[in-house]
Amino acid sequence: MDVILHLTHDCQLDCAYCYGGRKRARAMSWEVAQRAIDLIFDQPSTEPAPQIGFFGGEPLLELPLLRQCVAYAEAKSAATGKPFRTVITTNGLGLDDGIAEYLKLKQIEPTLSFDGVAAAQDASRPYPDGASSFADTRQAMLTLLRHFPDPIICAVVSPENVRCLPDTIDFFMEAGIRRLLLNPNFFADWDEPHLDLWRQGYEHAARRFEEEFRGGRVMHLNFITTKIVTHLKGGYDPWECCDFGLKEIAVAPSGNIYPCQRMVGEDTEQLGLMGNVFTGFIEQTCKALADGREVTSPECLECDLRRRCRNWCSCVNHRLTGRFDRTGPLVCFHERMAIEIADRVASALFAEKNATFMETFYFEKHADPEWV
Amino acid sequence: MKLKPVSHYSGARYPRLADYLAKSTRGRTLSTVGLAIALAALLSLLAGCGNMNGSVA
Numbered sequence: 001m002d003v004i005l006h007l008t009h010d011c012q013l014d015c016a017y018c019y020g021g022r023k024r025a026r027a028m029s030w031e032v033a034q035r036a037i038d039l040i041f042d043q044p045s046t047e048p049a050p051q052i053g054f055f056g057g058e059p060l061l062e063l064p065l066l067r068q069c070v071a072y073a074e075a076k077s078a079a080t081g082k083p084f085r086t087v088i089t090t091n092g093l094g095l096d097d098g099i100a101e102y103l104k105l106k107q108i109e110p111t112l113s114f115d116g117v118a119a120a121q122d123a124s125r126p127y128p129d130g131a132s133s134f135a136d137t138r139q140a141m142l143t144l145l146r147h148f149p150d151p152i153i154c155a156v157v158s159p160e161n162v163r164c165l166p167d168t169i170d171f172f173m174e175a176g177i178r179r180l181l182l183n184p185n186f187f188a189d190w191d192e193p194h195l196d197l198w199r200q201g202y203e204h205a206a207r208r209f210e211e212e213f214r215g216g217r218v219m220h221l222n223f224i225t226t227k228i229v230t231h232l233k234g235g236y237d238p239w240e241c242c243d244f245g246l247k248e249i250a251v252a253p254s255g256n257i258y259p260c261q262r263m264v265g266e267d268t269e270q271l272g273l274m275g276n277v278f279t280g281f282i283e284q285t286c287k288a289l290a291d292g293r294e295v296t297s298p299e300c301l302e303c304d305l306r307r308r309c310r311n312w313c314s315c316v317n318h319r320l321t322g323r324f325d326r327t328g329p330l331v332c333f334h335e336r337m338a339i340e341i342a343d344r345v346a347s348a349l350f351a352e353k354n355a356t357f358m359e360t361f362y363f364e365k366h367a368d369p370e371w372v
Numbered sequence: 373m374k375l376k377p378v379s380h381y382s383g384a385r386y387p388r389l390a391d392y393l394a395k396s397t398r399g400r401t402l403s404t405v406g407l408a409i410a411l412a413a414l415l416s417l418l419a420g421c422g423n424m425n426g427s428v429a
Contacts, residue, residue: 152418181418222418232389233411240415303377329373336378343383350386362392363410 002051003040004250004261005033005069007062012093014128017158017185020057021266023128027062028253033069035277036251040084041076051085054108055250055261060094070106089113089154091125092140093133100147111152111181112141116168120161145176153177157201158185159194165201169208173219181222186316186330199337206341213349213356223334227308227342228361235307244293244314244324245274245286257281259289260315271318289314289324296325299332309335 008027009020040050052073054066070086077084086108103110115121118134125133144151153172157165165182172180182205190198205221212219230236239247245259252258252267255277263272272289275281293314300306311317311327320328349357359365389407 179418220417225418226415229411229414231384231386233408234388234390237412240412297375299375299377302379304381305378327375329375332375333373336376340383343385347383347385361414362389363407 001040001043001246002053002248003036004053004055004248005036005059006055006057006250006252006261006264007033007059007065008057009253009266010061011056011058011091012061012127013058013091013125013133016124016160017156017188019187019262019265021268023057026253028065028251028255030065030068032251032253032255032277033065034072035255037069037073037076039249039277041073041080041082049083049085051087051248053261054086054088054090056089058091058094059088060090060099063094063099067102070108085109087111090140091133092137092144095140095143097143097146100143104147109152110144110148111154112137112144113154113156114138114141115155115161117164117171120155120164120168123160123164124156124158141175141177150178152179152181154181154183156183156185157198158188159190160188162194162197162201165197166204169201169205173208173212178217178219180220183222184330184334186328186334187319190330195333202337202341206345210345210348213354213360214352216356218356218360223338224342224345227339228346230308231343231346232361236310236312241310241312242293242314245272245289249274251277262315272315292324294325295327297327300327305335305339308339311335 005028008025009023010025010027011018011020011023014023037052040052052069054069059066073084073086076082086106087110088103088108089111090113092112092114113125114137115123115125118132121134121137122132125137127133141151141153155168155172161168169180202223206224209219209221209224242248242260248260250258250261250264252264254267256264256267256270257274257276258264259272259274272285273282274285274289293312295311295317297311300309300311303309311331313331314324316331317327318324320330346357346361353366355365389411390404393407
């Protein structure tokens with residue numbers, strides 16, 4: 001089981017789409033963090049390397065606690081013989097070379113939340129006084145690039161910034177980013193003109209992706225790479241889908257346990273509350289969550305793309321449709337678009353027997369003569 | 373906007389890995405398990421905190 005620790009509800013930014021709710025200086029106590037880490041090390045698990053994720057709010061605001069958690073997890077790992085992975089999602093504003101060096105030393109893989117060019121970043125990720133966070137976040141990206149060969153950037157795509165998407169993709173690629181997550185804001189109001197801009201942005205990304213492979217350079221864009229892989233292997237495997245509390249849990253600063261980090265919010269609504277690190281899991285809720293996560297939309301069941309579709313994200317489903325087991329039309333639109341574009345790109349690169357593509361996705365540089 | 377199920381999809385004109393390897397001389401020497409691990413690793417390249425398999429929402 002993996003655990004995501006919400007080290008604090010606080011953050012330096014005031015992002016329009018944040019699902020964390022109102023920002024406040026409420027940090028996780030050491031006792032809560034310790035019990036949460038115990039949960040993943042003390043449970044019998046067949047998974048060899050549980051993951052600890054640092055999240056928030058902004059987790060670097062609680063750096064001493066983060067360091068304490070890492071040291072504790074290292075000690076637990078040494079005592080139990082279980083290895084672990086650590087990741088962090090950060091806005092980068094507290095990052096400097098010393099912290100980046102620490103993250104590297106401890107093999108904590110960073111994901112930087114950064115929406116792209118100034119117009120995109122400022123559309124949704126300002127400081128509370130409305131000031132731009134672009135220059136500071138760009139600086140954080142450059143700091144990460146000095147210490148990590150291949151940091152992940154997570155950019156939210158929303159109607160407010162989708163017009164900038166081509167520029168944003170170019171901006172990240174020119175900076176040297178090779179792993180880019182375009183994270184759709186499914187909860188925004190998307191009208192037809194903005195859906196068209198979204199497609200245009202993805203088409204631009206696809207062209208850049210092809211160009212990179214033709215130039216012998218590997219890059220990964222989530223909506224293309226994941227859809228290519230799901231074709232290659234015949235769909236998502238069950239263990240790759242969200243298990244909604246079975247494989248990954250999120251722990252709020254209070255110690256409350258949720259099935260997903262998106263459901264922690266302000267920790268007041270308590271939708272999907274699964275328990276608390278001090279009192280344990282609420283069995284009835286866990287069972288209800290597990291039973292209700294299978295997608296049952298009739299349209300999905302008859303769709304040819306169902307095994308490659310990520311309609312299994314229960315928290316997105318609930319927010320869009322009020323049900324964990326029913327996905328929304330915007331997810332359907334996105335998945336059809338992503339699969340169509342990814343398949344077109346992959347079909348072209350395969351037809352060309354592109355060596356970089358073949359090596360990345362078929363694990364051999366030169367196409368087998370049978371397929372030439 | 374509504375859910376739009378897709379039928380008779382034929383957009384992927386590149387082979388599944390298993391089909392590719394079945395025709396490949398090299399495929400006979402590679403283990404299925406090893407390839408499954410390699411593909412899973414590709415997905416995990418894009419997995420960060422709270423974005424399982426790069427499939428964020």
